[in-house]
Amino acid sequence: MSLSEHCAEFAGLRVVDFTDETPGPDLPPAASVAWRIRVGWNESTSRYLEKFERFLERVDVSRVSALIIGYCGGGYELDKPVARLAAAADRFPDLRALFVGEILAEEAEISWIMQTDVTPLLAAFPLLERFEVRGGSELELSPVKSTALRVLRMETGGLPREVVRAVGESDLPNLEHLELWLGVAEYGGDATVADLAPILAGERLPSLRYLGLEDSEIQDEIATAVAGAPVVARLETLSLPMGTLGDEGAEALLSGQPLTHLKKLDLSHHFLSDEMTQRIRAALPGVEIDLRGAQVEDEWRYVAVSE
Known part of the structure; x- marks a missing residue:
């Protein structure tokens, strides 16, 4: 969107x-x-x-x-x-x-949106199959149980670690699509790779086919963790775009578990060298790979969406 x-x-x-x-x-x-x-x-x-x-x-x-x-x-x-x-x-x-x-954005920058505790909505509407949120400021979520939910998307410039942990602790046996814009610490995105561990283990997400861990300033660390994550084996789409992904993270992906089963790998908005993009394409000939939005690294890397 x-x-x-x-x-x-x-x-x-x-x-x-x-x-x-x-x-x-x-x-x-x-x-x-x-x-x-x-x-x-x-x-x-x-x-x-x-x-x-x-x-x-x-x-x-x-x-x-x-x-x-x-x-x-x-x-x-x-x-x-x-x-x-x-x-x-x-x-x-x-x-x-x-x-x-x-x-x-012309109405309010994403970091200006003042969210709230959305747990009552998931409790009040137990038949929700798709739930999407934009804005991370004041966003709260407690662990939930839902057999109906198929799609969960959170678009933020900074996703609080408590929300990430709550997603990982939720029981969502039929969730197929999970997309988290993690953002940057300056705008509340303080989740670490350790906070993502339950999601990457995938034990509570047996139906997951699309995993998006996106827009992160620790994208290399996330890619390294994803490279050995059990949940990846059942995915059709792995989405790691909009963040600060560089050659280190891409090397970890290529050196980790096979990704040839994927239908799509999204690495758009990246800081990869030309040599690395060529290696990725050569290693995954049957996978649709999105490497658009190559960024030029100057003194620092930046995510696509923050303020």
Whole structure:
């Protein structure tokens, strides 16, 4: 997903912005689209909550399967919208996909988005199959159990280690796609390789096919840990893009367990030498490899998304 454009599709459905000015007959059938609720950049959280109440009144939310919480006011704070949605959970028996914080860079930088404890949402909507979050500041998560969840994505410029640990301690037997933007310490991304150990072991993730450990300033260390991680053997896609990956991390990947079973290896936005990119392609001839976005290392390396 892009940080500069609103998503046009979510969970396989066309995204429609709910507007309380649209005549009732012109609203699409509730189950036919993914609904986004957001307000303008100069509007308040109170206006967002007012719009949400109108949404409950005018749309048959019992049939809504996909919902996006977008820009929710000048404070970029999601606690009240999240709490209100959780309180209305019984009105949304068919909700299967939820995106909390689809806020563009022009509305608020990703590190400015003030998230909240999202655990109550996963508890309130136990049938969620797809759960996505943007923004790491104030983000909290406790370990959860879900047999429904298939996709978990967290886009941040800094993902707190407590959240990473909670993901690793969660029981998600049917999770197929896990994507974590780890970010940098300056913006709260303080997770270490040790914090990732339960994820890399994969014991609680028997169905995982896509693993993304992305946008990290310790990407070489992560690549080294991934090279021997048990979870890799069952993956179809290994995604390590947007971070500071250099020849050291790539060497570890090539020297570790075989990766020839992968369908795709994403290493885009990297600091690899031309020689190393050639070695990777030669070693994995049957794998789709994304090596776009080669960066020139000057005095320091940088991730693609931080502030």
